[in-house]
Amino acid sequence: MKLEVIVLAAGQGTRMKSSTPKVLHSIGGKPMLQRVLGKVRDLAPQRTHVVVAQNSAEVKTALHDCDVNWVVQSSQLGTGHAVLQALPQIDVASHILVLYGDCPLVTLPSLKRCVLAGQDGLGLVTAIAPDPTGLGRIVRDATGRIKKIVEHVDLTPDQQDIKEINSGILSGPAELFRRYLPQITDANVQGEIYLTDLIGKAVENEIPVATVLASDHRDVMGVNDRVQLAEAERTLQWRYAERLMRQGVSMADPRRFDCRGQIEAGKDCYFDVNVVFEGNVHLGDKVTIGPNCLLRNVQIGSHTVIKENTVIENAELGRNCAIGPFARIRPETVLADNVYIGNFVEIKKATIAAGVKAGHLAYIGDAEIGEESNIGAGAITCNFDGKTKHRTIIGDRVFVGSNSSLIAPLIIKSGAAIAAGSSINRTVAHNELVIERSKQRHIEGGGSRFRKS
Known part of the structure; x- marks a missing residue:
């Protein structure tokens, strides 16, 4: 299987309140994006495409030694729009994995399982969050198959108790992305093209959607502000400490x-x-x-x-x-x-x-x-x-x-x-x-x- 990876790193990170691009903020002594690219490198993809904003010189300079194809998203019109910018440079026969530059704790096993899950349709990484406030929920039918992803603001009363969240980490054949992603519109409150709407398109067209449950909800946590950055840092440090303690x-x-x-x-x-x-x-x-x-x-x-x-x-x-x-x-x-x-x-x-x-x-x-x-x-x-x-x-x-x-x-x-x-x-x-x-x-x-x- 020919794998190509798309890493989304064009977010402005306004909640960080910083002149430094969000993905260059560090945990464990490395910029978040560098840490994500390290996991991607272990997958040995054919190519890695990093989608960045127009004013991305600082990001490119900081990661100049990374073997990636830089893709510019001139206007931030959503995650689906960001993937669309990279699609023309991807072989139609390839398999695509999409992940995020501000998700520094993602694990290699989860990524590998996601790639395998998306061989015959779409693969999606989910997690069980103790407090899913603000996060998109996974809605399933009576048989356990995924029906849709509902954003927090759109939850109905009977969906409020759902703990399974959407990580946004997604895989599938490039041909599927090319066929259905252009059909997604920006008819939503934010006026953006959401990559998660691709799940709905797949369900509508009876394309299998297989989910992969992360072992820890923090594996897929996104970092949007300095409080979450600190939380990610302490999570990483605890994992290092735990490994060393178990080694004596x-x-x-x-x-x-x-x-x-x-x-x-x-x-x-x-x-x-x-x-x-x-x-x-x-x-x-x-x-x-x-x-x-x-x-x-x-x-x-x-x-x-x-x-x-x-x-x-x-x-x-x-x-x-x-x-x-x-x-x-x-x-x-x-x-x-x-x-x-x-x-x-x-x-x-x-x-x-x-x-x-x-x-x-x-x-x-x-x-x-x-x-x-x-x-x-x-x-x-x-x-x-x-x-x-x-x-x-x-x-x-x-x-x-x-x-x-x-x-x-x-x-x-x-x-x-x-x-x-x-x-x-x-x-x-x-x-x-x-x-x-x-x-x-x-x-x-x-x-x-x-x-x-």
Whole structure:
């Protein structure tokens, strides 16, 4: 079967009260339309057509790397009218699936079942909503076959209790769309051509309409305002949290968890509250993440502890490390096993060997540090001369005293010790002790000049 998909994304989104097009508002760190197109891509269609408004440059730019055919709907005259704009570009022998760019929680199984349901007629995804207020209802006959879709405002008293709703996600042969969609008029209160009226045409002409019931009504929820956007976000996050917990992760509070990418976690990991994951995150077994941490594109070995308020991005951490609190690990940093990085330590583009300790208030940038070395409080690598970044290379078992400045390019060989308060700009040999300080002077009574009286 040759499948072509039409994604409707031309709505103005006025209820969002935003200058950003509605389908570019994000949930889970991705624009809604991008999330929908990801599900479409998994269907492997022959072509995907995205119907957008006339002023759609921002949408096209944001999703420029998506392999889609952009179709412009110059005037927003309804969902049926939007599909009509795409029909001339669709092979008459194709099978069509129509879905919506503001329906970001739609699942791949529902889409696959809808496509199969529409092989001999029309397939329609429906759902059972606890509160269907404002949504179109599915009206069935005594045998259970669908008769029509009735919008909320048109419900009769005996239809008010119907809980089955129309998602608008529809599939069927292109030939059927071509034959009946042009027959639909805009003779309604809104003056629009509704795609849902195609169901009525099919019933009138005895064309089978098969429905597919979504497993969760939230799968097909449309997002029209920021309240619904927030609801969709929390639904998505709960699903991520539930999947991880079933795989062996514990969470202090699953409602205060945010995944904006992909997480692979080993057994017995623990996430405290307000942890944010972005990009691709890989965690070994028994990794502990403290509260208020951000992890972006990181790999963390088993038994490592990330303490509260720590930021780690584009980095690789070994096993049995302890990081934070209030530490920052910047891109291109690699920590070996058993590394300790304490509070207010920042590391950038550095390779840190096993057993290294940097306990407090240090900056390590563009550096290599050998095994079992110790970086004292307030020590920094001076890696930038105003034009160029330079590297600092420190050997094994080096002691760097507090408040030392290591002026790159610099090599400190294994076993050396740098006395506190030193500024070092020349190579330090094996096992050397280096002290670089001004002579201490004592001026009798000199302290009085700093007092008012």
